[in-house]
Amino acid sequence: MGRLCCYHSPMSRPNHALISARALQHNLARVRALMPGSRIMAAIKANAYGHGAKQCAAVLAAAGVDGFAVASIEEAEEIHGLGLRPSCTVLAGAFSGEELALASAHGHRLVIHNQEQLYWIQNMDSSSSLEIFLKVDSGMHRLGFSPAELPGVFNQLNATRNISLRILGLLSHLARSDTPEDPYNTYQIEIFQKAVREFGHCTLGEHSLPNSGAILSMPQSKTSWIRPGLMLYGLSPFVSETGRALGLLPVLTWQSQIVSVRELPSGSWLGYGAAWQAREASRVGIIACGYGDGYDRRLGNGAPIVVNGQHSRTLGRISMDLCFADLTHSDARYGDSVLLMGGKELPLEEIAISLDTIPYEIGTRIASRVPRITIP
Ligand SMILES: *Cc1c(COP(=O)(O)O)cnc(C)c1O
Secondary structure, three states, rough: OOOOOOOOOOOOOOOEEEEEEEHHHHHHHHHHHHHOEEEEEEEEEEHOOOHHHHHHHHHHHHHHOOEEEEHHHHHHHHHOOOOOOEEEEEOOOOHHHHHHHHHHHHOOOOEEHHHHHHHHOOOOOOOOOEEEEEEEEEOOOOOEEEEHHHHHHHHHHHHHOOOOEEEEEEOOOOOOOOOOOOOOHHHHHHHHHHHHHHHHHHOOOOOOOHHHHHHHHHHHHOOOOEEEHHHOOOOOOOOOOHHHHHHHOOEEEEEEEEEEEEEEOOOOEEHHHEEEEOOEEEEEEEEOHHHHHHOHHOOOOOOOEEEOOOEEEOOOOOOOOEEEEEEOOOOOOOOOOOEEEEOEEHHHHHHHHHHOOHHHHHOOOOOOOOOEEEEE
C-alpha cells in the first residue's frame, strides 16, 4: 500500500494544523447564500478559534469579507499589521482610555457597551475620529446597554463634539442561537428590532445581530452586518448536526507523524503510569504530539486517530510531547502521517462531544507551538 504523503514543514517537528483555504472560501460562500446582501464581519478572535488568525484573515480578505471581529485591540493590531483592507471590530471595545487612540489611529471599530467607555470617548483628543457600534443588551445580560438606557447614551454621544464620531449601528448577541427553536431567540430578536425602530435613526443604520447559529437557522435575525464565527471554520453550533450536514467543509486538519515504532511482547506496560498493558504481542507507534500541543490528556487510551489512512486509536496516557498509536493490526511504519483530529474523518464536533465540551473550545486549545499552515 502506498504511503500517504504528509505536509513537510520547514520546521522539523512533524506536528501542524493544515488550514484549507478552499474550505474557508466555501463556508464564506455558504454564509453569503444564507443571508444575501448582508455585510460579513468574520469572527477571527482567539486566533480564529485556533485556526490561525493571520492565515484565515488573509484568505477571507481575498475572498471579499467585509470586516473582522476580534476580542481585543491586541488581536486587531495583529490583523492590522497584515495590511488587509477589511477593518477589525473589537467586540468588547476598549479596556482603557489609551486603547481609543490606537483604535482611532488604525481604524479599528469599537463595540461600546458601558459608561466607562462613553467617558473615554468624551475625553478623546480633539480631531480624532472613531467608528463604533453600540451594544444593546437584548437578553443575554453579559455586555451592553439596556434599551431603557439608550436615550441617555445617545444624549451623551451627541454632546461629544470634540471628535469625529460615527455611530455605525446597534449590535446585540443571542444567548441561545445553538437551540434555534427556543422562544428566547424570538424574544431577543423582538427586543433588538424594537431598539432599532426607536433608536436606529440616531445611527448610520448598520446594525448587527446574528452569529453562526442564527445565520444557519433564523432568517428573521438578518441585519446589515452579520457576525459568523464557528460556521466559517466548517463547524456546527448545533449538538445534533455536524458541519458537513449543514453544507459546510471542515477547515482544520491536525496532523503529526509516527516517529518511532515498538514491538511489544504480550504483557508489556506502556508509558506514564503504565496505563495500558499489551494483551497480545503488539506494535505501538509513537506520535509527535502531546498535551503540550493542546491534545487533551483525556484523549488517551482509546481516542480515534487515523494512521496512514487507516483508523486506529490512542493507547496509554498522553505525554506532554508524545503519545501512542495502536499499530497492531496495521502496516503503518516510521514517518507515516497521523490524523489527530479534523478533516472529513475526525470531525471536531465529535471530539468535542467525547470531551464533554463544544467545538468552539477544541480548536482554541491547539497550542501556539503547532504551526498553522494554509493549503489551497
Ligand atoms: C464570538 C462571537 C460571534 C461569533 O459567534 P459564532 O457562534 O462563532 O458564529 C459573534 N458575536 C459575538 C459578540 C461574539 O462574541
